Amino acid sequence: MAKKLIITAALCGAGTTKAQTQHVPITPEEIAADAVACAKAGAAVIHIHVRDENGKNTMETEKFVEVVGKVRKALADENLDTILNLTTSGSAFSEELRLAHLPVLKPEMCSYDPGSMNWANSYVFLNTPAFLEKLGTKCQELEIKPEIEIFDAGMIGNVEYYLKKGFLKAPLHCQFVLDVPGGMPGNLETLAYLLPKLPAGSTWSVTGIGKAHVPMMLAGLAAGCDGLRVGLEDNVFWEKGVYATNEQLVERAVAYGKMAGREIATAQEARQILGLKKHQ
Numbered sequence: 001m002a003k004k005l006i007i008t009a010a011l012c013g014a015g016t017t018k019a020q021t022q023h024v025p026i027t028p029e030e031i032a033a034d035a036v037a038c039a040k041a042g043a044a045v046i047h048i049h050v051r052d053e054n055g056k057n058t059m060e061t062e063k064f065v066e067v068v069g070k071v072r073k074a075l076a077d078e079n080l081d082t083i084l085n086l087t088t089s090g091s092a093f094s095e096e097l098r099l100a101h102l103p104v105l106k107p108e109m110c111s112y113d114p115g116s117m118n119w120a121n122s123y124v125f126l127n128t129p130a131f132l133e134k135l136g137t138k139c140q141e142l143e144i145k146p147e148i149e150i151f152d153a154g155m156i157g158n159v160e161y162y163l164k165k166g167f168l169k170a171p172l173h174c175q176f177v178l179d180v181p182g183g184m185p186g187n188l189e190t191l192a193y194l195l196p197k198l199p200a201g202s203t204w205s206v207t208g209i210g211k212a213h214v215p216m217m218l219a220g221l222a223a224g225c226d227g228l229r230v231g232l233e234d235n236v237f238w239e240k241g242v243y244a245t246n247e248q249l250v251e252r253a254v255a256y257g258k259m260a261g262r263e264i265a266t267a268q269e270a271r272q273i274l275g276l277k278k279h280q
Contacts, residue, residue, distance in 0.1 A: 004265035005257040006227035006273060008045040008175075008205060009038035009250050014089065014225040023245045026055045028067045036201060037247040038231075039080045040142040042254040044270040045109065046071070047085045047147075047233070054215040059093040064101035081267040083276065085109035085147055086231035088135060099138055101248070106279040108271070110139065111175075112146035114162065118182040124150075133159070136167030143277040148174045151183035154211025156197045163199055169186025171201040171245040173274050176220075179212035191219055203227070203274060207234050217253060221260040226273060228253045 011034050016024045025034040028050075035046045048069045051060040068084065075082050086107045088098050089183050102110060112135055119125040139146045148159055162168045171174065176194060179186030184194070186208035198204060205227030208216030213235035219229050230249040238244035238252075271278060 002261050003224075003226065004269050005203060005262040005264045006045060006219075006232075007043045007207065007250055007253050007257070008037075008047055008085065008207075008229040009043040009246055010047040010207070010229055010233035011035065011038070011246055012049055013231075014049050014087070016232050016236060017166075018055065021232060021243050023117050024232045024236070025245060026197075029068045030105065032070040033065055033247045035071045036078050036080065037077060037245075037251045039082045039267075040078070041092065041250040042264045043082070043250045044265050044267045045085050045227075046088070047111070047229070047231070049087045049233070051089065057090065057092075058062070059097045059101070059167050060088040061097070061100045061104060064105060065131045068105050068107075076208060083108045083267050083270055085111065087111045087256050088151075089113055089125075089127075089204055093260065095096075095128070095131045095134065099135060102138055102142055102144060106142055107144060107171075108137075108240065108278060109145045109147050109173075109274075110278045112136070112139070112148045112168075113151070113155075113169055114148055114158040115152065116182075117152050125182075132162060133165075133167050134140050136162055143279070144172070145173060145274055148172055150174050150176050151178075153182050153184055153193065156194060170199060171203065171275060172199055174198060174202055174204045176204065176206040176216075177209070177229075177234070178206065178208040178216055186216045188219055189205035193261075195223060205229050208235050210237075215235075217256055219260070220274060224258070246275045247273045
């Protein structure tokens with residue numbers, strides 16, 4: 001039997017706006033409602049960024065507490081078991097603030113971006129060596145699984161370094177985020193280059209940005225991925241000119257997985273595949 005497929009829903013990201021799509025969840029209530037809808041549709045993992053009162057990206061601990069509290073309650077009210085993966089990305093914020101919510105909320109997963117890049121040739125997506133050492137250490141202390149987001153080829157070399165130095169601990173879980181301008185393109189050549197370089201025993205998931213969204217799902221399934229990531233953080237369209245909801249994107253990923261002969265992993269099965277610790 002083929003291994004089960006983990007679906008991650010990346011609900012809003014740091015930058016998707018209501019001007020781009022009315023469907024993106026911005027408020028705590030909208031994020032909680034979308035988390036429930038995506039969990040019911042088949043997402044085992046919910047990837048969370050939070051916004052301030054003006055809809056702008058924030059890393060304030062109080063806002064994370066508010067949003068995650070509402071998400072957890074909404075899921076519990078529906079008797080849904082879902083893994084929460086909280087972002088640590090935020091170049092505009094202090095490194096201390098980017099870590100501050102982790103010991104407070106103790107999610108099962110958090111993002112780990114193993115390098116810096118010129119994002120869309122517009123700003124520096126900054127992840128300093130000191131920050132990555134602190135984040136890796138904090139993840140081990142709190143027993144949080146880092147989701148290692150790979151945007152560019154050099155990040156694989158950084159992963160090997162932090163693994164060797166003990167700031168990361170095998171087995172790793174890597175999330176390829178492809179077709180970000182300034183990073184690697186979302187195509188077969190990129191996957192063929194990256195996959196042989198994954199540390200032994202790693203699990204991996206893939207997403208494509210914008211027009212690369214569906215092609216990278218199909219390529220990932222053909223290559224035997226452990227997971228697919230979908231959501232309005234990465235792509236706002238169902239097809240050209242037609243806007244999607246997070247729930248619809250999850251439903252399509254589930255359908256594609258089943259067409260490829262893959263059963264969809266529950267949250268508990270995803271925990272076993274990824275080696276997560278469920279915190280009380």
